[in-house]
Every structure is written in C-alpha cells, then in structure tokens.
Amino acid sequence: MGIFDFFKKRRLRNLAAALNDSRLLEWLGIDPKNTPAIQEATYYTCIKLLSETMGKLPWKYYQDTASGRIRADPTEMTALLTTRPNPYMTPSTFWQTMEMLCQEYGNAFAWVQSDITKTGEVQKPYRWHWRGLWIMHPQDITIWYDNAGIFGKKNQIHYQYTNPQTGETFLFDSSEVLHFKTWYSRDGGLTGEPVKVILSDTIRSLSLSQQVITNNYEHGMTASMVMYYTDELDDDRINKLQEKFANRLITPQNAGKVVPVPRGLKLEKLNNSFVDSQFYELKKYSALQIAAAFGISPTFLNDYEKASYSNSESQNISFLVNTMLPRVKMYEEEINYKCLLPKEQEAGYFYTMNTNALLRTDAKTQEEIVTGYVNNGIYTPNEGRRMLQLPDKEGGDILMCNGNYIPITQVGKQYGKEGDNGED
Known part of the structure; x- marks a missing residue:
C-alpha cells in the first residue's frame, strides 16, 4: 500500500x-x-x-x-x-x-x-x-x-x-x-x-525586521554606543560598567534623559539609521511580495500610494475575478461532486456561491442596475424587488420593456409607407 x-x-x-x-x-x-x-x-x-x-x-x-x-x-x-x-x-x-x-x-x-x-x-x-x-x-x-x-x-x-x-x-x-x-x-x-512554505524566507525576513523595530522600542529608540576608557579593566569591572550604563541609556524610562559620564570615560553613538540601510523600503517590498503571492492588491493592505478611487474599484473587481473566483470554483466543484445524490446530479441540481455579494454598491448605483434589468425585460419587477430585499407585489411577474423597441430585422421599416418597397 x-x-x-x-x-x-x-x-x-x-x-x-x-x-x-x-x-x-x-x-x-x-x-x-x-x-x-x-x-x-x-x-x-x-x-x-x-x-x-x-x-x-x-x-x-x-x-x-x-x-x-x-x-x-x-x-x-x-x-x-x-x-x-x-x-x-x-x-x-x-x-x-x-x-x-x-x-x-x-x-x-x-x-x-x-x-x-x-x-x-x-x-x-x-x-x-x-x-x-x-x-x-x-x-x-x-x-x-x-x-x-x-x-x-x-x-x-x-x-x-x-x-x-x-x-x-x-x-x-x-x-x-x-x-x-x-x-x-x-x-x-x-x-x-x-x-508560508513557498515564501518561508520572505516571511521570516519580515518577522525578523519586526523584531528589530520591537527591540528598538524596548530600548527607548536609543542607538548602541561604544565606551572609551583610558585605563585597563578586568572582565568583572567591564561587565559591571556595561550593565550600569545600559540600564541608564537603553531603557524606555531613561530615553532622552541626561546621563552623567565619569572623568576618563567617553561615549560615542554607533550610527545605525533605518533610512541609510533602506530598512523600510526592503520591509515594504517583502510585504508586497507576500500579498502578491496571495493574489491581493496593496490597496487591501492600506497601501494607497498608487491608488485612486477609480482603480480601487477596479482592484475590487480584479480581486474577485483573479483571486476569489478560482477558489470559489474549486469549492463549488467539490461540493457538487460529494454533496449531491446521484439522482440529484442527473436531474441537473447544483450548488453555487453567490459572488454578487462581493459587488454590492451604493444605493444610487444599485437603483440604476436594478432599473436597467427591469426596463430592458431581463428581470421582472418582482425579481428586481427581491434584489432589494422587498416583498413581491401583485402583477409584478410580467416582463416589461420599452415599446419603441423593434426586432433588428425590421429596423427602418417604420419609416416607409405601407406597400412601399422603399425606392424613391
């Protein structure tokens, strides 16, 4: 086996x-x-x-x-x-x-x-x-x-x-x-x-970068320092000196305070700027890589640097078509294969997810959509009312359309006289 x-x-x-x-x-x-x-x-x-x-x-x-x-x-x-x-x-x-x-x-x-x-x-x-x-x-x-x-x-x-x-x-x-x-x-x-298996290095690098920021907050956003001393010290004294000044320099409670330095001792800050190391640019790039692997636009991560109202709307549609529809189709196929009896499958029954729930718009746009469906004979008035979660009304199950519409094969005949062949 x-x-x-x-x-x-x-x-x-x-x-x-x-x-x-x-x-x-x-x-x-x-x-x-x-x-x-x-x-x-x-x-x-x-x-x-x-x-x-x-x-x-x-x-x-x-x-x-x-x-x-x-x-x-x-x-x-x-x-x-x-x-x-x-x-x-x-x-x-x-x-x-x-x-x-x-x-x-x-x-x-x-x-x-x-x-x-x-x-x-x-x-x-x-x-x-x-x-x-x-x-x-x-x-x-x-x-x-x-x-x-x-x-x-x-x-x-x-x-x-x-x-x-x-x-x-x-x-x-x-x-x-x-x-x-x-x-x-x-x-x-x-x-x-x-x-997370495919992009393990990228995800881990972002986690480590977050740890760097966390450590800086814990240390009061104070950079590391080098202590210069003109005399020689044994290991025990060096450790005590480090511990003493570390508690005064890197704790959040002492951030920004004046620290007295004894004679013969000099402190020099080590320059470790996030800007110089392009820390934030690399962190942002890694985040965008992870989002791209999931098929998610930066807009959904609150990154509106290159976004506008119009392309934000198109990104919502792109998210549905390119990211969610493949997932939805996979769910539907599995459900329809394993959750229907053979006689139900033969009779044409099937389950589907209503993806229109992701495309709900404002009231004005929704009104225009429903009205267009009803006026053009696609939906009955009652079907349009159901889209708006309203009850059915008597006489609302009849399709309606504009009376001026004619079949495409008869276009132009309304301008000729009865019996006229259309020649001058």
Whole structure:
C-alpha cells in the first residue's frame, strides 16, 4: 500500500513540541525559536481577507431545466450549507475556518456525516439523509493511497483521522471527506502547499525586521554606543560598567534623559539609521511580495500610494475575478461532486456561491442596475424587488420593456409607407 506522508513531519513536530526536546527539533530541521508565520502582520492580513471573503459568500441551490436555471427547493444538505453545518458553527464561521486552514496548511478537510449509501438510499433506522459537516484539523489527517485494493477498489484515496484527545483513529472513503486545497501541489494535485512554505524566507525576513523595530522600542529608540576608557579593566569591572550604563541609556524610562559620564570615560553613538540601510523600503517590498503571492492588491493592505478611487474599484473587481473566483470554483466543484445524490446530479441540481455579494454598491448605483434589468425585460419587477430585499407585489411577474423597441430585422421599416418597397 502506497502512503502519502504529507503530514509526517508535522506529526513529528507536534511530538517534539510535546516533549520539549530542542535537539529533536533541530534534527528535524525546525528552529525551536521560530515564531509562527501567522504573527507576521502582512501574512495575517492576507489570510484574514481571504477567509472573511469566503465567509461572506452565501450558497444557492439551483436546477438546470429545459426553460433555464431555476431556484430549487431546499434539501437537508442545503440547510447544512446555508443554515447550520453542525450544532456548533454558523455557515460564516465554518467557511471562514475552512479557508483559513486551507491557506495556513495548504489543505482543509471536513467530514460529511450522512446516512446515505452510495446508491442514494437511506439506511434505516436513520431519519435524515445528511447529518452534519465536521471540520477535521489538517495536522490530524493522513492520506492513504490504496493501490492494492485492501479497502475495496484499487487505486482509491482514503483519509485517516486521528482524534487528538483520545488517539482513536477513523478511516474515511474519499466520498465522505470534503477536501479543499491551494493551487500549488507537489504530488500531482492530491494535496496543496501553503504560501508560508513557498515564501518561508520572505516571511521570516519580515518577522525578523519586526523584531528589530520591537527591540528598538524596548530600548527607548536609543542607538548602541561604544565606551572609551583610558585605563585597563578586568572582565568583572567591564561587565559591571556595561550593565550600569545600559540600564541608564537603553531603557524606555531613561530615553532622552541626561546621563552623567565619569572623568576618563567617553561615549560615542554607533550610527545605525533605518533610512541609510533602506530598512523600510526592503520591509515594504517583502510585504508586497507576500500579498502578491496571495493574489491581493496593496490597496487591501492600506497601501494607497498608487491608488485612486477609480482603480480601487477596479482592484475590487480584479480581486474577485483573479483571486476569489478560482477558489470559489474549486469549492463549488467539490461540493457538487460529494454533496449531491446521484439522482440529484442527473436531474441537473447544483450548488453555487453567490459572488454578487462581493459587488454590492451604493444605493444610487444599485437603483440604476436594478432599473436597467427591469426596463430592458431581463428581470421582472418582482425579481428586481427581491434584489432589494422587498416583498413581491401583485402583477409584478410580467416582463416589461420599452415599446419603441423593434426586432433588428425590421429596423427602418417604420419609416416607409405601407406597400412601399422603399425606392424613391
């Protein structure tokens, strides 16, 4: 049986952390003093934006029919996706958490708890088809590739979940697990890789630069100094002298105060200017690199240096089209494959995310959009009212349009006389 040991190193990391053995961490190539990437502000902001955006998008249930797409009657799965995935989470919390895990670990998993056989029949005595969606932490998942057919058919994917509290393990078929991943994969698309692995050096450099700024604040923004002394001192006296003047010079309480210097002792400041070392320029460049890797515009990081009102609006549209739509499409494909019964798939039912929720505009623009749809016969008045969250009205289900419009094949005929062939 072939095994994808994608999470093996993470399991060893957890074991080493539990044992508090720094030597084992170093042997694994893990820095025990390395801070989590999520503590870097740019990295955190990007994951926060992607996760919250995914949580904003509501799920819709439709059916493709001969007369076009129509809203379908809700099912048990529709209630899980739109009302309550499980007793402990709202849909917003669930999808935000799934996207956060996906971006942080490269993969996100959710167990689809159901009472349905592969033929779509309910196994008695259960009452409901679908019972819940349960998030499983990526660090507790091991992916198995059954090339020997031990668990059924050959060349099938299975997911092994280990309960971190009890140590109990469960083996799920691939049809029982929703698996969302990032676009970058090193194993043929089976699993994804997070941005923090690909840009580990860039993220670490930003974390270190933040530590430099923090240390300067802790030391009262006072630069390092060299002490000149004309006499010779042993090591003990040197250490005492350093400690004495360090407490007076670099603590925030003494910043900017006058420090008396004994005769024979001279202090000289070491020039270490952030401006001279292009510190802020390099820090900003690294932050933009991380944002670009996530597909996020600098505007979303509060960098308005090259932004205006018009291109900020276009950047919002670009964020939806280039960053979120690939993610949304991946979510929709996984849901429609694993959360619909075979008979529902054959009947043309499908789930989709309403991306229009990201393009909500001001009241005036919204009025112009709805009015244009209704006046041009695209929406009925009641459909337009629903866009504005208003109740239907009697007679509002009839399409209307301007009476002056004519078919394109008859353009010009209105200017000729009846029976005239149009010649002079």
